[in-house]
Amino acid sequence: MKQIVFKTLAQAKRLVIIVTGFTILAVGIAMIVLPGPAIVVIPVGLAILATEFIWARKLLVMAKERIERMRK
Numbered sequence: 001m002k003q004i005v006f007k008t009l010a011q012a013k014r015l016v017i018i019v020t021g022f023t024i025l026a027v028g029i030a031m032i033v034l035p036g037p038a039i040v041v042i043p044v045g046l047a048i049l050a051t052e053f054i055w056a057r058k059l060l061v062m063a064k065e066r067i068e069r070m071r072k
Helices: 002-030 038-050 054-071
Strands: none
16 A cells, blocks of 8 residues: 555656646746746756656756857
8 A cells, every 4th residue: 555655656746847847848938939038947947857857858968068158
């Protein structure tokens, strides 16, 4: 019984992370055309999604590299 509860809690936590990450990422993408700091919000959404997805981690690394290049 405890295994089922722990598995369900883990799935619920993962679902919350995924929904939160995609929501923040969508808001950041919308901020590209709307007023707002898209360059800050998009990496935050990717960082949240990177805890669950490899593709988000790779995109986050690419975004960090681009920001570093823009600073120089």
